[in-house]
Amino acid sequence: MIDIFSDTAGVNTISCTILAMVKRPVLYAYIARDDSTKNIVPCLSTLGFAVYGKYLFTMSMIYTLLTFVLEYFNFADFKEIALMTICSSLFTFILILGIDSLIITRREKRL
Numbered sequence: 001m002i003d004i005f006s007d008t009a010g011v012n013t014i015s016c017t018i019l020a021m022v023k024r025p026v027l028y029a030y031i032a033r034d035d036s037t038k039n040i041v042p043c044l045s046t047l048g049f050a051v052y053g054k055y056l057f058t059m060s061m062i063y064t065l066l067t068f069v070l071e072y073f074n075f076a077d078f079k080e081i082a083l084m085t086i087c088s089s090l091f092t093f094i095l096i097l098g099i100d101s102l103i104i105t106r107r108e109k110r111l
Helices: 002-006 011-030 049-072 078-110
Strands: none
Touching: 011 049, 049 078
């Protein structure tokens, strides 16, 4: 939907697809691979803040880097791409962490 309105033919789609492909390898880079972690859902309550923070920042960095590299499609503006990637990754990290902490608070209140 974002690609249609911003006239970027498939940039968000390919970034999300690649992010889905690297989700498990990035997760297993931070936790041990065994039977108990086979079907784990990455969230703040299951991984803890330290592991989830590293995982979330890595995933947001990969997504924003892919999006901006595909959007610019050249490295002539490398400083601008790097600055936009870092700023967007930090903003995305804080936003997702805040939303995830609200979801945990609501789950605990229901129980």
